[in-house]
Amino acid sequence: MARAETDTGLPETGGGSGSLWALALRRLIRNKIALACMTVIGVMYLAGTLTIFTSPTPYGYNDQDLRKESVKQGPSLSHPFGTDRLGRDLLTRVIYGLRTTVIITVAGMLTGGLFLGVGLGLIAGYFGRWMDAVIMRVGEVFLAFPGLLLVMLIAATVKPRVKDWAQGWSGGLERLTGIDIIQLGVVDYVVIFGALSAFSWVGMARLVRGQVLYVKGSQYIEAAMAMGASNRRILLSHVLPNIISPVIVVVSMGMGATAGSEIVLSWLGIGIQPPTPSLGVMIFQNGNISVLRSDPHLILFPVLTVTALIFAFNLLGDALNDAFNPRTR
């Protein structure tokens, strides 16, 4: 556990597992790029999360304004990102598009990457034998299929049924809480990140399994076993903290990829349905050169937002890697 600390030559700040985190955090903060990335991600996630409660701008995401002087307007003071062909404020739509990205990346990562991936990887690596065989073979089968195509299949076949089913009880929920989950597009989110996570756990599980196999032979695990610690205790208190740093790096990189998947799904018409904004739909609706010539703001702002977010995640992943594993620098 003390691998990282002993090599840094930095003053010890205290014993126990906290120091690893404290040190990593300090290294991260000293890295200017990492700081910038965290700021970008933080601002975007904050804005996206805000929309669940209220619109962060004076406009609603579907406030149309069909007047000649208000459609397709370039950036101005009242509309910093301009307006689209229906006179809707583009900044508002980009922010609501971020909401989709936030929900899908967080939920997809939590269920697929962390819960399924880390859980199954720990089990496969630690218990070995038939559990390992079953989990890893199933994972290989999943990997053998082109993931996006399967996600398409599931979204196309399962989603309508889930939606029908949700329609059945959403009325009651709406009367109780005043929230119309169908209108919010929650069903779309659930099916899509469900489908995404069903296929995104394999990589994580492999990584975790390899790490577990590596630390399993360590003396501290042997010691814990000798003292009669339960499997659960060994896994959660001894194995997991020692393999977590590569997991964090992969999660950070994976967030970017998940955000990208949502865009591709929207492009295929099986993602978020309008009028709920989605960055993917915005990009592909205006994704052509003529638009770039005539109304560049329609395409530039959504694309720049997505690009910035995905770049930030990737650079942050690198920075995290440096922070957790200074030797590899």
Added chain:
Amino acid sequence: MKFTRSTHLNQGQAIKGAGKSIASRLWMALLVGLVLAAAACAPRAGDDATEPATTAATAAPGQAATGQASTPAAATAAPAPAGGGESRSGYERGTLRRLYSDPPTLDPHLATDATSSAIIVEVFGGLVTIDLDLKVAPDVARDWLVSDDGLVYTFYLREDAVFHDGKPITAHDFKWSLERATDVVTEALGVEQYLGDIVGVDAKVSGEAREVSGVRAVDDHTLEITIDEPKSYFLSKLTYPIAFVLDRENVESGNRWVRTPNGSGPFKLEEYVPGERITLARNPNYHLGPPHLERVRLILSGGTSMLMYENDEIDVTGIGLADLDRILDPNHSLNSELMTSAPSFSTTYIGMNTTMPPFDDVKVRQALNYAINREEIASLVLADLVEPAKGILPPGFPGYNPDLPGYEYNPEKAQQLLAESKYAGNIDDYPIVLTVAGGLGASVDLDLESITRSWSEILGVDVQFQQTEWATYLQDLYKNRFDMFQVGWVADYPDPQNFLDILFHSESSNNHTQYSNPEVDRLLEQARTERDQATRFRLYQEAEAIIVDEAPWASLWHSGERYTLVKPWINDYYQLQLIIPKLRFVRLTE
């Protein structure tokens, strides 16, 4: 048979589909989308097969504002067809060049889409065709006689009509072709609709008979066709490719005969390299007068139509929404090359299943109709690329009624109608799903987003979108599984029967709103056999007025390629409302 997706609005879409696996396209799309603003190769591979006439004839490539281009630079470098003698400035001798997309089939009996049909009518032909005035005109049949009872059609074939290989076309070829089209093995779609009026076709389709008893070759150059009722629109149905003549030897030469078809049209198919190019060559023996052009080159390898046009790589292009403002400016250099045409014979509409709540109340349907601001959306959102629809039949179509009032935008009236309906106050209990055809690179059209928004604001009716891939969409449509759907209908032949009878007769298999009105049925049936054209059209107009009033549809637009750019050296290029052979008229100034 020709339902269409309304693709006229998706300016972001490209038509290029072939030659790339879906996965590679996805990745390309993703990378491009993420890294470059230029973005979005969004090939509409999925709907090439179903591209409506509105986009197929000239529009498809025109709207293809992007091909596989990922950056402006890459776009200009779109692969030029090999052996094309391309020059960056100017034309290619005797050749008309344009961007096109891979046709799903070139077999006239199997084609149901406009992309295929537009090539097929240039390569093949039948007894009759449609001329530039959109009237039925002689093709291989030089003349015909209709018996007094209107049941027997006798066609006298031209003696000089030959297939591309020089073999004369005889009445026996027509009999064989019609029997091939109606054979179960051919699996042609729409046989009953287009040829079902011929006596004996039912028996042939069900496999009970080996011949079609109503078709008889009297001698080599006389063909007799007997139909079941005196339907005056039968002749126009024969202009549809399913009734075209094929060379038996050619077809029986193997499965790949469509790559080397021996047709009877003004052009020969010289070369077809899927995903790269189609080259049509002049047929010097064409019986209606050979084409002026030496060649027509259809580029299938993608690219951005507008940029290719500006670089003189192609001679004709449609104009997308994004380019329109620029080119409509009288000072723009391309403005002088602009050609404006009437919208094609098609109607885009939102259909409502009249048997499902809440659409089983006519007042709900009328309320929804009154709450659509067609004029405003057409001019502001769609830049006047479409014409707002008042009724069912498109302007200029036979039987079109210019005095039909239609539905004006009237929010108060809409609210009042909804309040009078039996769903007043509890409309929320009936979730409405509007299904549109989606698929690769498609998205819900902006006009629909605007319409549903005003329904929500004016009537409090919330509508969910659902996108289904086109093939699935059509299947579900035919099973009447949608409560609300958006689709378009493109005319197959110029007769009101093609819209009204097929889409609204209660027993028609294409009546997907399940609209049923005995009075309308009676008028439609009476019109079928009415011999006097004026009376017939009056009957159709009466039926149309009732249908529009009872509003199983919210008719939206008559769309089509309104604006086309044509190079100054191209003369007599026509942009017509129906798919007809027109390239033989094109002349080049050299």
